[in-house]
Amino acid sequence: DGLVAAHTHVAVASEIAEENASGPGSFAVAYLDALYNVNADTIRSRARIESFDLPAGMQN
Numbered sequence: 001d002g003l004v005a006a007h008t009h010v011a012v013a014s015e016i017a018e019e020n021a022s023g024p025g026s027f028a029v030a031y032l033d034a035l036y037n038v039n040a041d042t043i044r045s046r047a048r049i050e051s052f053d054l055p056a057g058m059q060n
Contacts, residue, residue, distance in 0.1 A: 004049065005043075008043055008047045008049065009035070009038055009043060010035070011047075012034075012038055012042060012043050012046045012047060013031060013034035013035045013038050014031060014034070015046065016030070016034040016037075016038065016042075016046075017030035017031035017033070017034045018030075020033075020034070
């Protein structure tokens with residue numbers, strides 16, 4: 001669960017940064033700001049999480 005939460009946080013922050021950046025140099029700043037500002041409500045409203053079954057042989 002923690003791994004999925006961390007990846008979701010980063011993905012949502014990346015999307016927000018992309019929406020707010022005006023060029024490649026401003027993306028880095030927008031990304032850091034988004035990482036800091038993303039909260040649980042933002043993640044709930046923007047996350048797209050799907051479940052799937054791993055193929056045989058790929059499970060622990």
